[in-house]
Amino acid sequence: MSITVDVGLLSGKTATVKAALDEEVGALKRRAQIALGVGGGRLVDSSGSVLDACAPIKCTRLQNGDLLTLHISRVQVQASATAFAAIRGDGSVVTWGSDGNGGDSSAVPDQLQNVQHIQACGAFAAVLDDGSAVTWGSAVHGGDSSAVQDQLKNVQQIQASYGALAAILGDGSVVTWGSAAHGGDSSAVQDQLKNVLQIQASSMAFAAILGDGSVVTWGAATNGGDSSAVQDQLTNVRQINAVVNLLGGAFAAILGDGSVVTWGGAAYGGDSSAVQDQLKNVQQIQASYFAFAAVLGDGSVVTWGSASDGGDSGAVQDQLKNVQQVQASHFAFAAVLDDGSVVTWGNAACGADSSAVQDQLKNVQQIQASSVAFAAVLDDGSVVTWGSALHGGDSSAVQDQLKNVQQIQASVSAFAAILRDGSVVTWGNAAHGGDSSAVQDQLKNVLQIQASSMAFAAILGDGSIVTWGSSAQGGDSSAVQDLLKLLSAGRLLRDAEVLGEAAARGDDGRALIDIVRCEPQPLLAPPPAAPLGPEDIVASVITDRYTKELNPRAEAHRNNRAFFxxxxxxxxxxxxxxxxxxxxxxxxxxxxxxxxxxxxxxxxxxxxxxxxxxxxxxxxxxxxxxxxxxxxxxxxxxxxxxxxxxxxxxxxxxxxxxxxxxxxxxxxxxxxxxxxxxxxxxxxxxxxxxxxxxxxxxxxxxxxxxxxxxxxxxxxxxxxxxxxxxxxxxxxxxxxxxxxxxxxxxxxxxxxxxxxxxxxxxxxxxxxxxxxxxxxxxxxxxxxxxxxxxxxxxxxxxxxxxxxxxxxxxxxxxxx
Structure with missing residues (x-):
């Protein structure tokens, strides 16, 4: 017995595919992908429910003539400090980088299906479309959620400190896990965590905004986990910002009337008493490692925290007018004014001294920061850099290439710029991603770049991913590159065994060759409707081979690496x-x-x-x-x-x-x-x-x-x-x-x-x-x-x- 259904894309393109009732939904989906010439996605029935790819077709409610929709999602990449996780179009996940910090997800591969989004700290947490959550990585930093797994239902969002995770559920309650010292234990305030709207995290503490505008905090007291001293002031809270620092932390809350309340480590901006009367009509707040900078409604700026790290802007206060945006390195700030000029302050060696390039800083559109350097994109697409030369503050070696820059991403010590033609230019510390020469010929049609602390991952237009930088931090994705190639829409495996299996079934070998040899190219025109043609057989054989062989190979490779x-x-x-x-x-x-x-x-x-x-x-x-x-x-x-x-x-x-x-x-x-x-x-x-x-x-x-x-x-x-x-x-x-x-x-x-x-x-x-x-x-x-x-x-x-x-x-x- 078999079933025939129509599968369509949101663009309106449709195809008719056929499958046996005892086959899985995944087989039906693969044939639809081949027929429509697209990559991975999710099959959704007429009621809007996502079909389980592992379920037998006979166990679903599918009937002949049903109209299904194939939802194709763009590839997403999330990074922890030392690892990457890529969500494929079909909702599955590929990981690489430091095994201990989430680069190895081999313990949970079967659970990582229909993933919606991922949060990272020293571990990863993935939220699935059914509202459950799957975690992996460092167990003591949130990679092991077994103690609260039965509570992780209807998860709406997850926030992370350095070593713990906090999930907001659909009913507004919160579930936490990971290192208790980093906020993984919220038992002391659990009865207060109701109707939570959003959560912010410092390095070792969390702050939750409730529906009534009040705030509940937990975690390390010195990092903002104890807000008792200002609790009566925390009313009608609109937004919370945090200093996230390995050594300490603090929070700054913007209230509905534009005033600000701070708490946490005084050395990190937790004490704003010296400027409290100036903090009125605050629109936004930016944080460095040791200080805060608030932009007021009139475009002026108020700063507090460590004076040497940006907490004191007195030297440039008369210049800080009509500020549009503020960016921070670890120890300095850079403000873009409405005329496109830039004002900097903080630690001079960390980007606070822009005097050498001040005459070039005109018509600035955006600024990106590494740990101790800045890069500004001008309206003509050129780039101006300053700060520590070792950390990307000197782009002279690639200055003639930095034209038509669209966006810039930064690791700790390097920058990567995407140009209008989709190519990429990198500079800064070579070991941290500043040298992309080994993969330069692959960096074409780049749509987006994500960074770990010392590596980069670029998503190309065809859905494939290219990585470079420190191999230990995710710059080497060779162990999973076979799996990452499956992210590319319409890519097939050229394999003589595929032809042999097809020939054994009596199919036309020449027709198969036309498809299989187009490995890097988009698929040919969609095949005719049922009955099944050679294309369906190729799709089935290839995807089966990937499922049965490539995954074990990648796993064996990971096990081999783990030996060292x-x-x-x-x-x-x-x-x-x-x-x-x-x-x-x-x-x-x-x-x-x-x-x-x-x-x-x-x-x-x-x-x-x-x-x-x-x-x-x-x-x-x-x-x-x-x-x-x-x-x-x-x-x-x-x-x-x-x-x-x-x-x-x-x-x-x-x-x-x-x-x-x-x-x-x-x-x-x-x-x-x-x-x-x-x-x-x-x-x-x-x-x-x-x-x-x-x-x-x-x-x-x-x-x-x-x-x-x-x-x-x-x-x-x-x-x-x-x-x-x-x-x-x-x-x-x-x-x-x-x-x-x-x-x-x-x-x-x-x-x-x-x-x-x-x-x-x-x-x-x-x-x-x-x-x-x-x-x-x-x-x-x-x-x-x-x-x-x-x-x-x-x-x-x-x-x-x-x-x-x-x-x-x-x-x-x-x-x-």
Whole structure:
């Protein structure tokens, strides 16, 4: 038994297709796609209901002659910090990038059907057309919603903090999950969360606007999770904006009368008392990492928060008139006036100083920002850039190509511009997407670009996707490229096996060749109506092959990549390094606890077998030192750094810093050798000094401005140097200058790692800071043990912190 139905597009084009009753609706849909010459979509019956592609036709209410509609949706791409998720036209999803942050959705592929939209944080959450939600990615950051899955029904929208998700249901209630410290636990205010209209999030807290205009908050109090101090002022709230910062956060609510109420971290704009009387008739608010800027009805601007990061606009206040829009980098603001000119303020090194291009900033239409640079599109389609050259502030290398620019997208340190002809021009940090030369010939007819922290994904006119930038952050989609090709409308697989299967069925092989060989071209004219023709058979065979073979191949590839994960492999990078103590025992406990707590895996750019070997050799080395067995030190210690070099080079063979990293580890290896022998301490000191300098050079390539804005961060390191000298001065003797010079350099190395805040990715920043502090601890213990007082089992502690530090630094660099 079979059924014949008419399938139409919204454009009015129709086709008649036929299928057996025991076939699935998906087979009927595929034949309709082939007949209509379109890509994936959803079949909708006459009542407006979406037909389940997996349901047998005989179990549906379809009848002969029914008129169905094939809804074709444009491809959508959503990005987390380190991964991408693409919604295909048929509502299924393809993911790539960091596995631990949502790049691997293999645990939920069958559930990711009929997806409407996706929200991202350290994980992804997809809302399906039936109102349910599917999550994947880092379990501790919202990737595991099993505890609330039965509540996730009739979901209307989802909002995300750094580590948690909040869903508004159809009845106005809210369901939260993920890290409790980031707002994943709303139990304390659950009875208040009724008739919720919208939710805003800072890094670690949420704020919900209710139907009566009041606000309910939860999450970290210092990030805005506690609004009790201003609760009586939060009435008739129209809109809420947030400072979203790894270190803290704040909220600013615009009320119906145009006034503003703020709360959260005072250092992040949570205290607006100094300008409260000026905050009247506010139309819009923009936020940097540490400050807010409000545009008033008369076109003037009021700012508050960290003065050095844009919270003080006093120097340009008389210029801030007739402001149309404000854009923010991490630490600066740029305002476009109604005459097309631009006014900037905040941190000069982060884009607040536009004096070098001020005469070019005329007739500006829009502004885009990376972490510490700006790019302005003028009305003639040209582009003007300023700010940190390393982060896209210098576009001189591609300036002659930047013509007829339509829109610009930014990663942390690079820009990508779409031109009128659909081509793309990129600049900025090459490793973060500033160099698209490897895919330039593919970047044609580009409609839209989406960015993760260090990579880009371009959607082409035919629905296919091209990616570039950091492979660990989603710049390499080769593992799923076969699946992404299915996004392209009318693309078929040229496969001799298809012809063989068709020939076995007695079909005309020549007719099949005409279709299959048009792989990159649109389909030929629609075939005649039923009975089934060769085109239907080709469609069935091809789609079956994709379903049965390509998916398992992609899955096998992901499993193969997952094999090359580091021994930790547990998303240690999710913990804030600002809370890491220098104490060795606490630091080791921190790593162990996070490894135990985190269930989601993160794709590590370090070779796993060699990483396992590194920890095995270290364990034997520590046992040899604890026994003690001096011979083991001479055998095992020289193996550690070469193994780490191998783990880095095999895991990231094309990394831009591979030469400097290898050099740093080579000099560290020399230091290890020299310290094996008495009388060579100075040589070992010199070797490690060079290694530290190499790391400083590497870190400086992604330098930020944190130390310029927060110079007091250097004070503990200065005090540490002074304290060490004070207690060791009597025994230093002729070693005073070399040792103090060495301590100065290791402090510089640690500060250089910290100064990458805001320019490096979160996990890269955290790994390198942790590594720098462990390495520093190891060196300090050597100095204390040699020049101040003996440390029990010093050899064990020194070696443990040294290897952990070196691994964490290299791991962090490889994440960049």
């Amino acid at each position: 994960m580091a021994i930790s492999g547990k998303n240690l990078h999710q913990v804030y390094m600002t809370k890491l103590h220098l104490g060795v025992l606490y630091g080791c406990r921190w790593i162990y606890k996070q490894a135990q707590r985190s269930k989601a895996r993160h794709t590590c750019p370090m070779n796993k077998p060699l990483t396992l070997l590194l920890w095995a050799v270290l364990l034997l080395e520590l046992l040899g030192r604890a026994i003690p067995l001096p011979e083991a030190d001479f055998v095992l210690k020289p193996l550690l750094m070469p193994i780490l070099v191998g783990a880095f080079l095999l895991g990231s063979p094309k990394h831009s810093q591979r030469i400097l990293v290898t050099a740093a580890l080579f000099f560290s290896w020399l230091g290890d050798i020299f310290l094996l022998f008495e009388g060579y301490f100075v040589f070992g000191l010199a070797s490690f000094l060079i290694a530290h300098i190499m790391y400083v050079v590497i870190f400086q390539k992604e330098r930020g401005t944190l130390l310029l804005r927060r110079p007091w961060i250097s004070v503990p390191f200065l005090l540490l140097t002074i304290a060490f000298y004070w207690f060791a001065r009597k025994r230093l003797g002729s070693m005073t200058v070399p040792v103090l010079g060495y301590i100065t350099v290791i402090c510089m190395m640690a500060l250089a790692a910290i100064n990458r805040y805001g320019t490096a990715t979160q996990q890269s920043f955290q790994w390198t800071v942790a590594g720098a502090l462990f390495f520093m601890s190891s060196d300090l213990m050597i100095g204390i043990d040699k020049f101040i007082t003996r440390i029990p089992m010093a050899d064990v502690w020194i070696m443990l912190t040294y290897v952990i530090g070196q691994y964490a630094i290299v791991r962090g660099i490889s994440e960049a």
